[in-house]
Amino acid sequence: MEDPWQKAYDFAVAVARKAGAEIRKAGESEIRVMTKSSTVDLVTKTDERVEKIIISSLKEEFGEDAHCFIGEESVAKGEPCVLSDKPTWIIDPVDGTTNFKTKKNFSFELLKDDLFKLSFVEFGVVYSCLEDKMYKARKGKGAFCDDEPIQVSDMKDINKSIIISEHGTDRSPEKVTKIFSTMQKILCIPVHGLRGSGTAATNMCLVATGAVEAFFEIGIHCWDIAAGVIIVKEAGGILLDVDGGPFDLMSRRMVSANNELIAKRIIKEIEIFPVGRDDAPAEK
Ligand SMILES: O=P([O-])([O-])O[C@@H]1[C@H](O)[C@H](O)[C@@H](O)[C@H](O)[C@H]1O
Numbered sequence: 001m002e003d004p005w006q007k008a009y010d011f012a013v014a015v016a017r018k019a020g021a022e023i024r025k026a027g028e029s030e031i032r033v034m035t036k037s038s039t040v041d042l043v044t045k046t047d048e049r050v051e052k053i054i055i056s057s058l059k060e061e062f063g064e065d066a067h068c069f070i071g072e073e074s075v076a077k078g079e080p081c082v083l084s085d086k087p088t089w090i091i092d093p094v095d096g097t098t099n100f101k102t103k104k105n106f107s108f109e110l111l112k113d114d115l116f117k118l119s120f121v122e123f124g125v126v127y128s129c130l131e132d133k134m135y136k137a138r139k140g141k142g143a144f145c146d147d148e149p150i151q152v153s154d155m156k157d158i159n160k161s162i163i164i165s166e167h168g169t170d171r172s173p174e175k176v177t178k179i180f181s182t183m184q185k186i187l188c189i190p191v192h193g194l195r196g197s198g199t200a201a202t203n204m205c206l207v208a209t210g211a212v213e214a215f216f217e218i219g220i221h222c223w224d225i226a227a228g229v230i231i232v233k234e235a236g237g238i239l240l241d242v243d244g245g246p247f248d249l250m251s252r253r254m255v256s257a258n259n260e261l262i263a264k265r266i267i268k269e270i271e272i273f274p275v276g277r278d279d280a281p282a283e284k
């Protein structure tokens with residue numbers, strides 16, 4: 001049977017490479033940083049320019065009105081963040097802008113993917129442009145890094161696991177206290193280690209390749225994780241909400257793990273704090 005999304009998947013990979021080259025080039029000049037929702041929620045001209053390049057390339061290829069778009073920087077400027085039945089590209093032009101602005105050897109990512117409905121991701125692409133690694137996954141067809149199949153870790157022992165979490169972009173003391181309390185409790189289970197790369201996309205690819213057992217965060221956005229969701233799933237891993245319920249892409253809460261045992265053990269320690277949904281109606 002003909003695969004209707006293969007062309008879009010291949011095109012997504014090509015656009016990711018093109019955008020990655022732009023980001024690498026931009027990293028050679030001075031990077032001026034601006035802020036969005038808080039003083040630690042950063043954006044640069046490169047984030048904005050690369051998002052425009054990606055969206056215009058997709059419109060040129062598939063038609064002006066064929067698909068919808070949810071782009072991190074467009075949403076920051078007031079565009080809606082709502083999933084409908086129409087195929088929708090979810091775009092984070094630079095994931096890990098805080099790493100990007102240092103111009104040092106941390107990773108930052110470009111990601112995009114395509115969704116139909118909340119729980120139905122067709123494919124995902126994450127291009128780690130500094131190390132030139134292309135992660136991708138297509139529903140039912142496996143996950144790959146540079147065309148080599150990837151697989152989550154088979155570890156079932158939480159005491160031998162490595163867990164990733166991040167601190168997000170909200171520095172209100174009560175939330176930071178919960179984040180650190182959760183990390184302390186997880187460290188003391190004990191686990192082998194806690195990590196954090198500074199980009200949700202990389203963190204999810206690390207779960208997918210088996211480098212770590214799990215990554216969780218409260219406060220991430222759909223564009224940080226959408227591509228990673230299918231990459232982790234296709235690599236054999238699972239996604240859950242931080243309360244152990246079903247994962248919801250727009251909820252801004254996620255646990256991704258190699259298996260249910262590890263995910264549920266971490267979930268026992270997570271101190272949940274409230275965050276607004278990505279698709280919440282805009283405040284008047
Ligand atoms: O803003 P951005 O650099 O695209 O994305 C951020 C990164 O993914 C970071 O790892 C995560 O902790 C933040 O919650 C995100 O906002």
Ligand SMILES: [Mg+2]
Pocket residue numbers: 047072092093094095096097
């Ligand atoms: Mg970003």
